[in-house]
Amino acid sequence: MAKVLMKGNEAIGEAAIRAGCKNYFAYPITPQSEVAEYLAKRMPEVDGVFVQGESEVAVGYMIFGAAGCGERVMTTSSSPGISLMSEALSYIAGARCPAVFVNIMRGGPGLGGILPSQGDYFQATKGGGHGDYRLLVMAPEGVQEAVEMTMKAFNLAEKYRGPVMILGDGLIGQMMEPVEFPENFDTTPTNKDDWATSGMDTRKSDKKNIVKSLFLDPKALNDHNLLLKSNYERMKQEEILYEGYNTDADYKVLIVSYGTMSRVCKTAIDTMKAQGLEIGMIRPQTLFPFPEKAVHEAAVKASCSHVVSIELNMGQMVEDVDRCVKGQRPVTWYGECGGDIPTPEEIIDHVKSLLNN
Amino acid sequence: MGKTFSRPEALSDAHTHYCPGCTHGIVHRLVAEVIDELGIRGRTVGIAPVGCAVLAYNYFTCDFQEAAHGRAPAMATGIKRVRPDLMVFTYQGDGDLASIGMGEIVHAANRGEKFTTIFINNAIYGMTGGQMAPTTMPGQRATTAPAGRDVEKTGMPMRMCELLSSLATPGYIARETVLKPKYINKAKKAIKKAFEFQKENRCFSFVEIVSTCPTNWGMTPLDAMKWAEDTLLPYYPLGEFKTPDA
Numbered sequence: 001m002a003k004v005l006m007k008g009n010e011a012i013g014e015a016a017i018r019a020g021c022k023n024y025f026a027y028p029i030t031p032q033s034e035v036a037e038y039l040a041k042r043m044p045e046v047d048g049v050f051v052q053g054e055s056e057v058a059v060g061y062m063i064f065g066a067a068g069c070g071e072r073v074m075t076t077s078s079s080p081g082i083s084l085m086s087e088a089l090s091y092i093a094g095a096r097c098p099a100v101f102v103n104i105m106r107g108g109p110g111l112g113g114i115l116p117s118q119g120d121y122f123q124a125t126k127g128g129g130h131g132d133y134r135l136l137v138m139a140p141e142g143v144q145e146a147v148e149m150t151m152k153a154f155n156l157a158e159k160y161r162g163p164v165m166i167l168g169d170g171l172i173g174q175m176m177e178p179v180e181f182p183e184n185f186d187t188t189p190t191n192k193d194d195w196a197t198s199g200m201d202t203r204k205s206d207k208k209n210i211v212k213s214l215f216l217d218p219k220a221l222n223d224h225n226l227l228l229k230s231n232y233e234r235m236k237q238e239e240i241l242y243e244g245y246n247t248d249a250d251y252k253v254l255i256v257s258y259g260t261m262s263r264v265c266k267t268a269i270d271t272m273k274a275q276g277l278e279i280g281m282i283r284p285q286t287l288f289p290f291p292e293k294a295v296h297e298a299a300v301k302a303s304c305s306h307v308v309s310i311e312l313n314m315g316q317m318v319e320d321v322d323r324c325v326k327g328q329r330p331v332t333w334y335g336e337c338g339g340d341i342p343t344p345e346e347i348i349d350h351v352k353s354l355l356n357n
Numbered sequence: 358m359g360k361t362f363s364r365p366e367a368l369s370d371a372h373t374h375y376c377p378g379c380t381h382g383i384v385h386r387l388v389a390e391v392i393d394e395l396g397i398r399g400r401t402v403g404i405a406p407v408g409c410a411v412l413a414y415n416y417f418t419c420d421f422q423e424a425a426h427g428r429a430p431a432m433a434t435g436i437k438r439v440r441p442d443l444m445v446f447t448y449q450g451d452g453d454l455a456s457i458g459m460g461e462i463v464h465a466a467n468r469g470e471k472f473t474t475i476f477i478n479n480a481i482y483g484m485t486g487g488q489m490a491p492t493t494m495p496g497q498r499a500t501t502a503p504a505g506r507d508v509e510k511t512g513m514p515m516r517m518c519e520l521l522s523s524l525a526t527p528g529y530i531a532r533e534t535v536l537k538p539k540y541i542n543k544a545k546k547a548i549k550k551a552f553e554f555q556k557e558n559r560c561f562s563f564v565e566i567v568s569t570c571p572t573n574w575g576m577t578p579l580d581a582m583k584w585a586e587d588t589l590l591p592y593y594p595l596g597e598f599k600t601p602d603a
Contacts, residue, residue: 022439023439025435049439057431060428060431065439069439073439088425197402197422199420210422
């Protein structure tokens with residue numbers, strides 16, 4: 001189909017429908033409420049379900065219940081709302097149910113602000129809820145990628161039987177860009193007969209299905225958690241996505257940046273290239289699994305003297321970058337954490353200051 | 358000679374973990390009998406709570422999901438909205454439903470979600486070891502109210518049937534008990550009505566069962582039954598509080 005001009009939040013809603021998700025539960029919160037407003041209108045048109053829950057806590061369990069039936073389900077929220085849903089995220093991960101969570105991040109901690117932020121990196125990639133689990137986290141850089149990642153997320157959630165998170169930010173949610181929706185997309189939920197509570201009548205055997213995260217026997221819980229771990233290890237083998245930008249050049253500095261922030265970095269890199277200064281960038285598209293090998297190899301390139309993680313927070317991903325670089329280059333952080341976005345000029349000034357020190 | 362009494366098909370042959378004198382076993386059986394009589398086992402999904410009935414999925418022979426503390430009504434909403442053809446029931450205790458899950462049950466009832474809630478009220482937190490619940494009686498001792506519930510500091514016991522009946526949305530709200538054989542048939546009738554209203558896609562349906570907790574009340578099973586009848590029933594009167602026809 002032809003490209004259409006859409007607001008990020010609305011495009012994410014449309015992407016879900018096109019990925020076969022007819023079930024959406026949400027609670028309004030700035031800056032992502034347009035997803036709920038869009039789907040409140042669109043879901044009835046496709047005989048889908050939209051329920052505005054009484055809280056993000058309740059919405060998390062509406063998603064859990066629906067996901068437990070094997071249906072494609074999604075919720076969207078923003079940072080404080082995701083905190084409230086984190087309890088359900090832990091349960092959904094523990095019960096091995098596929099579900100898609102979209103976090104259009106705003107500044108925190110607490111009420112913070114309503115402007116774009118990447119302050120939930122830790123929460124998304126290191127847990128958020130309680131217990132031993134991981135989320136598969138994808139970070140789009142714009143509306144087109146948000147659409148593609150949202151659609152892909154449903155298949156990945158089913159492949160790994162777990163929650164998948166799209167980690168955007170307020171800018172991606174609020175800006176309008178031309179988008180094209182992928183066609184011929186597989187929209188049928190898979191593999192649900194063995195585990196989903198779809199009703200015993202839907203199965204040939206007299207086996208009841210139980211969706212639960214309770215394992216009182218320590219060996220059973222250990223085995224269960226090791227099964228989850230094996231899924232996360234498989235993600236590391238099969239799902240890592242990243243983009244290298246100007247990485248063919250003999251760059252002096254390697255930037256690691258994702259999402260909205262990485263786009264500003266691209267402009268800065270282009271400007272510096274025109275000035276004769278080569279700067280490279282690795283843009284993780286999956287934050288978990290993290291592109292560890294790509295970051296390491298890019299960092300240790302002979303021409304590279306410094307690695308900088310540029311983020312809309314006080315320095316969170318920088319810890320993962322540092323872990324990947326393994327002390328072979330200095331790794332520092334640069335960014336803003338109040339809702340402002342560094343300009344290309346500010347990034348250029350900062351990168352040049354690294355080279356001058 | 359035909360069989361006059363047997364285990365319902367909807368009930369498994371597992372031994373339950375419930376304490377002697379607790380009425381969960383009776384209520385499980387009544388729910389299972391109703392599922393059998395309505396012929397809905399193959400399209401029923403139960404939701405187990407956090408609390409004493411956390412292992413309920415082991416005792417019924419239908420599909421089951423296990424919720425977090427208090428969230429069963431939200432989970433039931435998710436299931437019922439995406440699969441309206443399924444029969445969905447939550448089975449919750451008073452700590453779960455009237456405390457941490459108060460928001461979820463009130464809003465599910467107010468939305469008129471077409472599922473059924475079986476609410477076991479024994480006026481105390483059972484599984485966690487006898488702490489005060491919203492339903493604990495004035496002066497009743499609990500591990501977190503060692504001198505007895507002080508209503509000046511903790512308010513009066515919550516009456517869920519009365520509270521939910523105040524909602525304008527149609528629903529079926531009833532309170533029964535299984536403390537003596539004479540009450541059990543009435544309790545079963547209420548549970549059956551609750552499932553029938555769901556089957557007819559008519560309304561949210563809610564049956565509270567006044568129950569016992571001999572272990573945490575520190576009583577023998579017989580004393581617990583008597584105490585519940587003498588103390589709980591006057592404050593938690595039995596009967597139908599709301600019907601969709603009213």
